Amino acid sequence: MSTPADRSELTGPAPIDLGTLRTAPKVLLHDHLDGGLRPATVLELARDCGYEGLPADDAESLAEWFAAAAGSGSLVRYLETFEHTVAVMQTPAGLARVAAECALDLAEDSVVYAEVRFAPEQHLERGLTLDEVVHHTLLGFEEGIARARELGREIRIGCLLTAMRHAARSREIAELAVRFRDRGVVGFDIAGAEAGHPPSRHLDAFEHMRANNAHFTIHAGEAFGLPSIHEAIAFCGADRLGHGVRITDDIEIGPGGGAVLGRVANYVRDKRIPLELCPSSNVQTGAVASLEEHPFDVLARLRFRVTVNTDNRLMSATTMSGEMLALVRTFGYGWSDLERFTINAVKSAFIPFPDRLRLIDDVVKPGYAVLIG
Template identity: 55%
Template sequence: MTNPTSEHAATSAPVVDLKSLPKVSLHDHLDGGLRPETIIELAGATGHLLPSTDPEKLREWFVQSADSGSLERYLETFEHTVAVMQTHDALVRVAREFVEDLAEDGVVYGEVRWAPEQHLTAGLSLDEAVEAVQEGLEEGMDTVDEAGGYIEVGQIITAMRHADRGSEIAQLAVRHRDNGVVGFDIAGAEDGFLPSRFSEAFTYLAENNFPVTVHAGEAAGLESIQDALVHGRALRLGHGVRIAEDIHLDVQEEDGNDVGTLTLGDLAQWVRDRQIPLELCPSSNLQTGAMAAFGTTIAEHPIELLHQLGFNVTVNTDNRLMSGTTLSGEFGLLIEAFGYGLDTVLEMTLNAVHATFLPIEAREELEDFIVEHYENAMDELDDFADSEGFVAFSADDFADDFMDEDESTLES
């Protein structure tokens, strides 16, 4: 699992603009993806006090505050975003801009998660909140379509772990399954709040054949993942990065040399063998301390280990505002850290395609579209993106000479 040097990568291939390639976003929070300008305008209308009313300074404040190594402090930043998302018009605007920003980054399918129970202080009901977000998502999709692009976005309705509204929120999600809601999740303070607290809700969802993803293996470890699979009936693991704690290095002496062998514990074996998708969020995992047992840099993130061992790895942003990132940016960081070629980016993107909560026919159609675009890109790169090839790329320096940014979304 040796990686090429960045110097080698920089001289071995042309530069590719990842924004121009179609991507799939599975783990992206609505209240973690607001534009700073929007936060400032909405806060001004409601009288909510912010750390700064300068867009760039506010953007920096969110990233710096979230970059603490603590999930608890990371979650505190949401006090400001949630505060300005309490009315119908605010939810519509935030959802619309959320879609537009995804499309700008080349995302063609996304699942946006959010917790309606946190958006009721101005008098909205749960159903009205869901309807407002759906209105905004549809406006965003229409705007992208009118501009000649394409994106589809569905809602994942989230229940907060520390609250006792699991069954109510599960019923809400099922009630809106024909109005844009594609899945259910639980989120919030993970440590000390196992999914088993929501057993009744998860049973209801299973009885109604409604898909579930569960935040697990982020702030809490293997017990959280085990509980998400057993009691949550999770089809995907939100983050799940700490499954790597169940991978062990055994060192034995052979012919005078130390030889290391990786072995999987029972839980890791189960997750790997059944290809349960991991919604990994590299920058966020680093910020919240979720990968603290493995290191403090992206290059030490266990995503490469998990990928090499055959886990079903997907790449996500979690909260684009707090992490100061995009999905293209996350892939760029991984390319820089591990020397990935386009073949690996495509592999992880297709993992996300097949982990979506879309019907299988839609997944197959989406796969065909994405593969075609990547094959065209690989032809443009003159076959540099094979399993031994490299893509010159910087997470903060997208080239725009590979493809027009106007082609970053699927034509309708």
């Protein structure tokens, strides 16, 4: 496999294939911890904790089941796959192991910064408190980061704490996010089925985040339309939109390719509100019909702040390199485009401005300069 160092004396752009993509520095903003477990780890943790509900008893078959179940075209069915992963993440050891392996797997794919989210309220079945759940998860991230460094790979991870939009604990989770923000938590999120659960039902949580000058993103515009996006930005004040693909409901493309943007779409673009787009997942959940019909390219050409994300690496059988390769093959992107999408993600990260600048100037730009040639 080629690496940037291998090209030190070469000129011209590197070929864009999975091998070279795995060497490119990447920034990931939308990745669910409980959607990225290794199949073998799911099996081992299930044995350790006595969970007997798995649909397969070997890693390969289990991986195939997750991909098939998640590819049903229904967000509700997609979310049901998490019953199995969450079930094996109920102990300190289970949480820490999953977090450590997440860090290692992302670092192996040359992800240099990632924001990984999970819902602490879903990990209380064996008596852990919310604080204990977050504590052990953050310890796992630290362990994985240290192990990655021993292997010569640098990664930084910020944790996002998610509240489930159908539940009534969002204010409590927002308080938890603020409580842990100097210990590895960088923001707050709400997730779950959108229909019937508008973000405005959680205003007190978002008000708490704003009162404490803390960051938050909102899953909006994935399975539900423009009203979800409008509420997320107009009433809740979201810093970013999780998915946001349905922003195209407010964009009219003319016969000649020109675009007319409605007021919501104009606002999202003008305010540079980042879109956490997850191409493979968006197809699996039925948010878009196919990758060819994904609005990523339209939004990129219209200069929305688009970012590339994995969402759930286990369910989508994907990586950041895989998502980038799919976009390259579908829309013909080159290294400069991928660099732009990566810089978009850095600019949108919930870390201090000087840290974002260092990532861009010291890591992303030099890494892509070698690949661009």
